[in-house]
Amino acid sequence: MPKKAKPTGNGKEEGSVPCKQVKIEAAGGPSSILNFESPSDLFESLISPIKTETFFREFWEKKPLLIQRDDPAVATYYRSLFRLSDLKSLCSRGMYYGRDINVCRCVNGKKKVLNKDGKVHFLQLRKDFDQKRATIQFHQPQRFKDELWRIQEKLECYFGSLVGSNVYITPAGSQGLPPHYDDVEVFILQLEGEKHWCLYHPTVPLAREYSVEAEDRIGRPTHEFTLKPGDFLYFPRGTIHQADTPPGLAHSTHVTISTYQNNSWGDFLLDTMSGLVFDTAKEDLEFRAGIPRQLLLVEATAVATRLSGFLRTLADRLEGTKELLSADMKKDFVMNRLPPYHMGDGSEFSTPGGQLPRLDSTVRLQFKDHTILTVGLHQDQSDGTQEKMIYIYHSLKNRRETHMMGNEETESHGLRFPLSHMDALKQIWGHPAVSVKNLKLPTDEEKENLVLSLWTECLIQVV
Numbered sequence: 448m449p450k451k452a453k454p455t456g457n458g459k460e461e462g463s464v465p466c467k468q469v470k471i472e473a474a475g476g477p478s479s480i481l482n483f484e485s486p487s488d489l490f491e492s493l494i495s496p497i498k499t500e501t502f503f504r505e506f507w508e509k510k511p512l513l514i515q516r517d518d519p520a521v522a523t524y525y526r527s528l529f530r531l532s533d534l535k536s537l538c539s540r541g542m543y544y545g546r547d548i549n550v551c552r553c554v555n556g557k558k559k560v561l562n563k564d565g566k567v568h569f570l571q572l573r574k575d576f577d578q579k580r581a582t583i584q585f586h587q588p589q590r591f592k593d594e595l596w597r598i599q600e601k602l603e604c605y606f607g608s609l610v611g612s613n614v615y616i617t618p619a620g621s622q623g624l625p626p627h628y629d630d631v632e633v634f635i636l637q638l639e640g641e642k643h644w645c646l647y648h649p650t651v652p653l654a655r656e657y658s659v660e661a662e663d664r665i666g667r668p669t670h671e672f673t674l675k676p677g678d679f680l681y682f683p684r685g686t687i688h689q690a691d692t693p694p695g696l697a698h699s700t701h702v703t704i705s706t707y708q709n710n711s712w713g714d715f716l717l718d719t720m721s722g723l724v725f726d727t728a729k730e731d732l733e734f735r736a737g738i739p740r741q742l743l744l745v746e747a748t749a750v751a752t753r754l755s756g757f758l759r760t761l762a763d764r765l766e767g768t769k770e771l772l773s774a775d776m777k778k779d780f781v782m783n784r785l786p787p788y789h790m791g792d793g794s795e796f797s798t799p800g801g802q803l804p805r806l807d808s809t810v811r812l813q814f815k816d817h818t819i820l821t822v823g824l825h826q827d828q829s830d831g832t833q834e835k836m837i838y839i840y841h842s843l844k845n846r847r848e849t850h851m852m853g854n855e856e857t858e859s860h861g862l863r864f865p866l867s868h869m870d871a872l873k874q875i876w877g878h879p880a881v882s883v884k885n886l887k888l889p890t891d892e893e894k895e896n897l898v899l900s901l902w903t904e905c906l907i908q909v910v
Contacts, residue, residue: 468513468672480524483597486605486816493598493634494679502681508632508653511646511670511682522677525638528594529614529702534583537591538569546852549584550575553622553689556662576616576698582623585614587851588702589785596847599704600785604816609784610706611851617642618698622691627659631705634681637674639700640692644680646670647687653711654685674701715776720761722772725824725833727764733757770822772835777821781840782859785850787817795905796843802909804883804898806891810907811880817842818906820876825863837864837872843905862900871897880910 482488491499497512506512516522542548544562550572551560561581563571575581589595589612602610611631617623619640628649645668650660665687673693674680682688684707692699728734734757742750786796796814804810812818818841825836840861849857864872870887871894886894901907 468515480521481598483601486601489598489601490605494681506681508683511680511686513670513672514679515672515675516677516679518677522675525636525677528636528638529585529588529592529700530639531616531698531700533592534572534585534616535569537585538567538572540591542567547586548572549586550581551584551623552579552581553625556625558623558625558659576618580618580621582618582621583614583616584623585616587611588614590848590850590852593788595702596785597788600788602704602706603784606706607780608706608710609708609780609851610704612702612704614638614700614702616698616700617690617692619692619696620694622689624689625659626662626665626687626689627657628654628685628687629705630654630656630708631684632681632707633684633686634704634706635674635679635701636704637676637678637680637699637701639676640697642674642690642699642701643693644670644672644674644688644690646682649683649685649687652685653683655709655711660687718774718776719771721774722824723761723765723768725772726768727761731760733760772823773821774823777819778823778838778840778859781817781819781842781861782845782857783851784817784842784845786842786845786847787814797905799902799905800908804895804902804907804909806884806895808883808898808909809880810875810883810898810902811910812875812906813908814841814843814906815876820872822866822869835866837866837869838862839864839872839901839904839906841904841906860904862904864897864900868893868897875901875907 480492482492487499494502494512494514497506497514502512543566544550544564548562548567549560550562551558553559561575561579572583576583589599595612599610599612615623616639626645626647628651647660647665647668650664651658724734739750747754786793789795802808818839820837820839822835823838824833826833838861840859842860844860845857868888874881874886883894883898884891886897888894888897898907902909
């Protein structure tokens with residue numbers, strides 16, 4: 448179990464760092480819990496009463512935020528997101544150990560995995576939960592729970608980063624995981640019962656990987672509290688944490704919503720640097736000159752000064768660059784994110800609807816939050832030459848069932864256009880509506896072909 452924090456003489460925890468703790472009373476009915484009008488509205492309602500500007504200025508990547516709500520309407524809504532009782536119907540749909548569900552318990556500071564082989568049977572799962580006091584970890588419940596899909600799809604639009612989730616169901620008087628830190632920003636919603644939490648100073652701030660920490664290395668908790676249904680907790684990646692369900696009758700259920708994995712400036716530099724080097728080498732003879740003989744056989748530190756010069760050249764060139772080439776990050780995000788939330792069969796995302804666009808039509812972009820326009824390199828299969836092309840990727844046809852499942856095969860959906868189409872595409876992307884005949888392309892045929900391609904992918908509609 449987590450260690451108790453020792454209060455100091457002024458009533459604060461010893462060694463504590465500032466942590467906002469907000470208590471709010473009941474305000475409004477179930478319809479006012481979360482606002483789905485826009486991605487920013489959704490996030491602001493999720494962290495209410497904290498303002499978005501305050502959150503990113505004071506807490507994001509800096510310190511934890513705890514919001515304790517005494518609001519039955521919020522508690523009821525949170526409980527609807529996932530319950531222990533949901534597992535019976537989910538297991539009947541074909542869940543598997545490891546892929547969909549982990550069963551584990553923290554024993555002597557270590558994680559003990561209690562998974563069986565193959566398919567999960569609810570009666571066995573419940574037996575392990577009741578008799579072995581095991582925690583049930585359900586992976587990516589947004590694949591099956593509509594309201595979590597709705598929340599996470601909006602959050603992916605808001606952050607521009609993949610947003611995953613896991614549900615943890617822990618019996619009374621038990622703990623599922625040892626002290627550890629994660630490589631993601633963490634948002635926790637308490638759904639059922641109560642969970643006792645301890646947070647500790649990070650040993651690796653803004654960590655890039657998951658790691659278990661030994662009890663004797665983490666010191667005293669900087670924050671200690673108990674979450675109840677309707678409560679909200681945020682902490683940055685790298686924050687060491689552990690949690691247990693207090694002894695008693697009730698189990699605890701919470702959902703951990705996470706984002707910003709491998710989404711740092713370092714990752715962005717790695718993603719864009721190859722394209723910048725490619726462009727520079729086309730124009731700069733020094734970049735095309737061969738490296739010294741046998742350099743690959745010895746330590747490269749001998750040419751550190753030369754490499755520094757190349758990096759300064761790249762930095763100078765970057766100042767005047769209008770289009771950065773993204774190697775993987777943009778494409779990977781769009782390929783693997785959730786499709787737009789919808790109530791029906793989703794045919795509006797796979798079959799073009801409405802009037803066919805013509806030269807005299809006015810069109811507007813739709814599903815802009817699910818579309819990315821980027822410049823990338825295309826290699827001609829016939830002669831191997833490379834040239835810059837415009838790529839438009841979208842997530843309209845992505846499969847919710849494979850979201851964040853890692854080893855599931857995904858495919859990209861989108862279009863490719865010559866670089867000469869950039870101005871016309873920016874017209875469509877940058878205006879509420881645009882006349883086809885006014886698109887900045889030399890011929891009427893190119894204008895009609897462009898809008899027809901976008902319409903076929905359900906990206907525009909005639910207004």
